[in-house]
Amino acid sequence: MTILDSTASGLAAAAEPAAAEAADEHAINTGELASWFQITPLMIILALFFGLPMLVVLAVSFFDFDRSDIIPAFIFDNYTDLFRSEVTLRLYLSSLKFAAIVWAVTLILGFNIAYFLVFHVRSLLWQIGLFLICTVPFLTSNIIRMISWIPFLGRNGIFNQALEGAGIVNQPLEFLLFSDFAVVVAYVHLFTLFMVVPIFNSMARIDKSLLEAARDAGAGRFRVVAEIVLPLSKTGIALGSIFVVTLVMGDSFVVRTMSGGQSASVVSALQNEVAALQYPPAAASAIIMVIIVTLMVAGILRLVDVRKELAG
Amino acid sequence: MEDKRPWTFYAFAAFFTLFVLFLYGPMIVIYILSFQGPSGGMTFPLNGVSLHWFEALISQTRVGDIAGSFQRSIGLAVLVAVITVVVSVLAGLAFRRRFRGSAFAFYFAIASLIMPGLFVGLGIALTFRLLGLETSWFVSGLGAQLTWTLPFGLLIMFAILGRFNRSYEEAATDLGATSWQKVREVTLPILLPGIIGVALFGFTLSYDELARTALTAGSENTLPLEIWAMTTNVTSPTLYAVGAVTTIVSFIVIVIALSSIAFIQRRRALGARGELVTATE
Numbered sequence: 285m286t287i288l289d290s291t292a293s294g295l296a297a298a299a300e301p302a303a304a305e306a307a308d309e310h311a312i313n314t315g316e317l318a319s320w321f322q323i324t325p326l327m328i329i330l331a332l333f334f335g336l337p338m339l340v341v342l343a344v345s346f347f348d349f350d351r352s353d354i355i356p357a358f359i360f361d362n363y364t365d366l367f368r369s370e371v372t373l374r375l376y377l378s379s380l381k382f383a384a385i386v387w388a389v390t391l392i393l394g395f396n397i398a399y400f401l402v403f404h405v406r407s408l409l410w411q412i413g414l415f416l417i418c419t420v421p422f423l424t425s426n427i428i429r430m431i432s433w434i435p436f437l438g439r440n441g442i443f444n445q446a447l448e449g450a451g452i453v454n455q456p457l458e459f460l461l462f463s464d465f466a467v468v469v470a471y472v473h474l475f476t477l478f479m480v481v482p483i484f485n486s487m488a489r490i491d492k493s494l495l496e497a498a499r500d501a502g503a504g505r506f507r508v509v510a511e512i513v514l515p516l517s518k519t520g521i522a523l524g525s526i527f528v529v530t531l532v533m534g535d536s537f538v539v540r541t542m543s544g545g546q547s548a549s550v551v552s553a554l555q556n557e558v559a560a561l562q563y564p565p566a567a568a569s570a571i572i573m574v575i576i577v578t579l580m581v582a583g584i585l586r587l588v589d590v591r592k593e594l595a596g
Numbered sequence: 597m598e599d600k601r602p603w604t605f606y607a608f609a610a611f612f613t614l615f616v617l618f619l620y621g622p623m624i625v626i627y628i629l630s631f632q633g634p635s636g637g638m639t640f641p642l643n644g645v646s647l648h649w650f651e652a653l654i655s656q657t658r659v660g661d662i663a664g665s666f667q668r669s670i671g672l673a674v675l676v677a678v679i680t681v682v683v684s685v686l687a688g689l690a691f692r693r694r695f696r697g698s699a700f701a702f703y704f705a706i707a708s709l710i711m712p713g714l715f716v717g718l719g720i721a722l723t724f725r726l727l728g729l730e731t732s733w734f735v736s737g738l739g740a741q742l743t744w745t746l747p748f749g750l751l752i753m754f755a756i757l758g759r760f761n762r763s764y765e766e767a768a769t770d771l772g773a774t775s776w777q778k779v780r781e782v783t784l785p786i787l788l789p790g791i792i793g794v795a796l797f798g799f800t801l802s803y804d805e806l807a808r809t810a811l812t813a814g815s816e817n818t819l820p821l822e823i824w825a826m827t828t829n830v831t832s833p834t835l836y837a838v839g840a841v842t843t844i845v846s847f848i849v850i851v852i853a854l855s856s857i858a859f860i861q862r863r864r865a866l867g868a869r870g871e872l873v874t875a876t877e
Contacts, residue, residue: 316695318693319690320695321690323695323701325682326684326686326687327701329743329746330746333716334711335704337720337722340719341722354725396608397615401612404601416854418616420850421620424842424846425839427804432625435625435640438638505604551712567722
């Protein structure tokens, strides 16, 4: 029936432009219905396990609480306590500091690795192989990759043994493990891939003849990178930045383990409140964090239209 | 006659090698240290070589419920992989057409992906609490992990569908295929390698997930939660032995997925050649 319909209207469309428009509209409507049907399972699951829970967090952030229970109410105390506390500011500065450092390091690493893979590796097989080498660790346990730095950076760890063996230092360096340094190392180790993959995807789409044309026109190596490669891979950079910034801002496990409890982040403080069953302050803290992260992401999206290239 | 590589190639190659060492070096070290002798410690030197810490993993109850949590994690990962494939393939196909609400659906999925995992877990835990339901790894834990694997699967589907040549589908329609026939016999077989990729990501992202599961797994732990608990109270190479075992599982899954993708691609290449032969005969 539908095949007959569309065939008939197709035939008519060849003869009459007005009928073609009508047929197009018909096709869009059945297509739209199919799309809605196909997207429904995703939307239901996300509504139940993401949309609704985030609304509950918002509601609970206005609740009252006592030692063992949360009490439905509409009070602003959780927020005012948050803003009055000096600890809040310190936690945010700490989280933002980690996010900024890790973002800069992973961006430099990610851009150069992607550049090497796309523009220097000539054989496709090598390119796929090296790309897989970069991606495989991402598919293994984050905690294991994190704790694998402990025998490396510890007081009697491999790095210190090597430094002492080479006579570079007399005493083991203390700042390597359970410090901000260790936290940054672990973040970079865990999250650089999130920068490499999107930048690689953007760069792989750049027409290589553009680069040749620029070189033929007399542009030097750095000018080609700065004026062609960089602007054309900004979607990848933006996506990678969103991933890295949100991952660092939302982390509590790495900062806890690798700083040995000396540093804290907004989310690790929140986790302590949850452990103490203080749900409403934790919820308020989560809401503020979500607002800040959303503003950061919106800022990045304002600079670069990510969706256009993703869907296209 | 290969033209000479610029000096920057060698600089980049050296840089890349260092990066790979940075990625794999520490991991390899803990796999070596997991074979530490019975009297050995958490770092070098190796005091002999033994399987002592692997045995301790199975026999000692003091390190926690490794076997049980391992089974739960595998079961959960399979469940998540299956749901992720079905739901994100469907959703990916939806985005090939323009439809009202597509922008909302896209941003909703992205928001779910980048929301700090612990917040999602907190929200689900609070929701279950307010509804008077018990949290468990196979209901609340499953839902929490899907909020992360489904958007990821959707992004992979975008990448796959971006390279998809629509003329095959058009040819099927021209030859009189119904839309279901077209999907089953043309679209899905062409997308199959990518779909295996989605399943691989669904499995491993679930198998290693920590932040979203931490508050939603209920009374029984998944493996990453068990390992997380170990990092705070186990100070023996048992920790490395767990790491070695879980990484071996990840590698087995990766190898199975990649080799089945390679197998399909090769059979396809052979098939194309075979048809060429029959065509010329």
